């Protein structure tokens with residue numbers, strides 16, 4: 526028998542005897558099954574249960590299987606859905622497939638077919654939820670639904686070799702996400718090598734990336750393999766890719782196309798097997814329009830793009846992150862964790878965190894270092910914020926143009942979606958943008974239109 530993956534399956538059917546029978550069959554081969562009687566109930570339990578595949582009847586009282594499919598394709602696009610119906614007609618199959626069903630089964634469902642289709646669906650859905658959860662939870666603290674969505678997307682592609690571009694403001698956790706994806710990939714046994722492409726001059730960057738031969742330039746006393754070759758079999762993380770000099774972008778594009786590098790001063794190219802994850806806080810669309818970033822390289826790097834929300838977009842993460850940093854600092858110092866006074870905590874949670882999680886971590890560290898007692902007060906927070914870049918604390922409320930524009934666009938999109946109750950087509954029309962462009966905008970601002978639906 527071929528090895529099959531055991532998954533967490535959500536079964537939706539209004540016929541209790543069928544649910545019982547299918548549960549027995551699926552549990553019999555090791556899957557964990559939650560079974561519910563309606564589409565509404567399915568939507569309630571799906572996230573909490575951590576379903577990796579949904580198997581649903583098409584005809585049910587209340588919300589039917591098609592409506593459920595539509596809701597799932599918006600809110601949980603990565604969970605594969607298998608549709609079952611007693612009325613296995615062609616039109617049903619067509620509409621179910623159009624609504625995003627991965628597969629379609631007619632009743633009575635044959636046991637072997639059911640198990641085979643579930644195996645296929647799970648194989649498509651990326652790595653098992655439990656392994657994935659333990660990998661990301663070791664590095665990322667979050668309770669934000671937006672972050673959960675990003676993590677679900679990351680899980681789908683972590684195991685592949687696709688190039689990923691992670692976007693998001695500085696300090697939102699782009700590098701952490703890249704590491705998580707590496708650890709969840711078959712490349713985890715090999716190196717994860719990170720380089721900040723904005724931090725060095727062009728020639729140095731080239732030799733860092735691609736290596737150099739002995740004597741290639743004045744300081745080249747010995748040959749160096751470069752980071753691409755050091756990451757052989759693993760992952761290279763190119764941070765601030767938007768700042769890479771244009772001449773080097775051409776060379777990087779060639780490396781990605783040919784899958785080989787030529788060291789500076791070298792005569793031969795050397796094959797490399799490396800997965801590339803890159804990141805930027807810059808708006809690459811603008812950089813492309815300005816001629817500062819090559820469009821062909823962009824498409825190579827952003828086979829999949831992942832937009833991380835800013836901390837201001839997920840204020841529910843502030844308190845758990847604060848506790849996480851307090852615990853971590855206490856562990857390091859071998860002391861009991863300090864706590865924030867209620868008004869100090871209020872100040873932290875109400876603040877907008879332009880420097881995101883890195884700034885939050887700095888502020889907590891500052892507070893812990895300078896507070897003698899077990900409780901950190903409000904005044905200490907104000908002081909730390911003033912020192913760690915608080916635009917409110919320094920009388921000026923002027924933000925950089927790019928930030929102000931971003932905030933405006935974000936608020937504008939939210940307002941549009943409120944008016945149209947999450948209808949993307951209508952919103953795009955009102956904004957006089959085409960749908961693809963509008964979806965891109967929503968993605969960049971990490972806005973989920975489903976949140977505006979009633």
Ligand SMILES: Nc1ncnc2c1ncn2[C@@H]1O[C@H](COP(=O)(O)OP(=O)(O)OP(=O)(O)O)[C@@H](O)[C@H]1O
Pocket residue numbers: 664665666667693694695696697698699700701702764804805806846849882883886
């Ligand atoms: N969700 C999170 N939970 C716990 N720690 C986090 C989380 N996100 C980020 N951090 C921590 O915050 C700091 C900044 O994260 P990271 O370096 O990944 O951000 P970045 O987006 O890559 O920043 P930059 O764009 O400036 O390079 C790191 O110390 C990281 O460990």
